[in-house]
Amino acid sequence: MNVAGYDIDWLVVGFPGKTVCHGGLGWSTIALLRGHGRVALIDTGPMGMRRLLKDRLKSHGLIPADVTDVLLTHSHHDHSINWTMFPQARIAIGAEELRWSLGVPWGETPVPELYMRELNQWPHVHRMAVGESVLPHLLVHAAPGHTPGHVMFVLQDHDRDVIFTGDAAKSRAELMAGQGEASLDAQASGETIQSIWALWQRKPHSVVVPGHDIPMTQSHGQTQYIQHRQAAVQAFFGDDLHTMNVIELR
DSSP states (O other), X not given: OEETTEEXXXXXXXXXXXXXXXXXXXXXXXXXXXXXXXXXXXXXXXXXXXXXXXXXXXHTTOOGGGOOXXXXXXXXXXXXXXXXXXXXXXXXXXXXXXXXXXXXXTTSSSSOHHHHHHHHTOTTXXXXXXXXXXXXXXXXXXXXXXXXXXXXXXXXXXXXXXXXXXXXGOSHHHHHHTSOSSOSOHHHHHHHHHHHHHHHTTSTTOEEEETTSOOEEXXXXXEEXXXXXXXXXXXXXXXXXXXXXXXXXX
């Protein structure tokens, strides 16, 4: 997909699920933008995606050192923790979000406390302000609710926009229901989702990229995915390492 002079690829497409017995799932979306002399990632995935992220970058002819900008929607570990893979890049996070993440009680939230403390003093940190163009044609919008300083990114072009919501709208279900699940402020989340719909409906071919779901668009009043879901788990249930059971998650 090419929008506003950027080639957009999804290195990882998130999954809108929770585990039943083992805590959070944390499979989040990582987007790659290349254009205007920049190589940018929107969010970085959890630690378990590190090898996958390197492999997906390699498939596009890139290594971590080629990334010029890492843009974080919020500080939760499954979106932010891999910023350390990109020491040459500018690491951008909302100024309010970073302040909030430094003050959360340790061991009680999904914020990776030590990673945020290190980011606060990192020489290449950029504290984003709402309304700024963090990259050409890419605007920062306030998206509170899931976390207080959560932001989303809107890539603007003449005939369509691409709205990277992060966990302001994790899934199609949240968009359609008009409310956020696992939100720190339910009312703020509902208002943010209303603002996402307003942005989405400004141009007929705009795309929404949720934090844990497949990118989607609208056609004739119907919300449609623009990719196919790919998710599965391999498990060793037998007596050797050669037999694996594949469990499809669709």
